[in-house]
Amino acid sequence: MSLSVTLTVNRVQHRVLLDDPRVTLLDLLRERLQLTGTKKGCDRGQCGACTILLNGRRVNACLALALSHDGAEILTIEGLADGAALHPVQAAFIAHDAFQCGFCTPGQIMSAIGLISEGQAGSDAERVREGMSGNLCRCGAYRGITEAVVAATRSMTKEKAA
Structure with a gap:
């Protein structure tokens, strides 16, 4: 059974099919969307290496299930710079x-x-x-x-x- 989730990541909308409802936002970003700037450190929400902005709020992506955030807006490190101009x-x-x-x-x-x-x-x-x-x-x-x-x-x- 596949489940669908739609996320706007770095101002680009993505529709992703999930084979497992336990997929975290971290794994979705890194493995499915190839946005590897968000790091997997402890995978337990203790180190902050996976911090992203989810609907404008700081979130440890390793603790957030992708399926729970259908329709969300996500900003990762890859979406900060405006061309050559750094944030x-x-x-x-x-x-x-x-x-x-x-x-x-x-x-x-x-x-x-x-x-x-x-x-x-x-x-x-x-x-x-x-x-x-x-x-x-x-x-x-x-x-x-x-x-x-x-x-x-x-x-x-x-x-x-x-």
């Missing part, structure tokens, strides 16, 4: 050296974008660290990540005001 959070991560090995970076960036859009980032480093606490970095690039999120928040706030 302000991506640019801030580069400017603040907010990564080392890069494995956690897509999830960190997606979580940061969610945090900023939720209005939870601000300019307080401690507040940012708390808001990003669901995303782990085995390399320990937390200082750069925090600085990048604060800088991106400032940059995006100035863009809105202009």
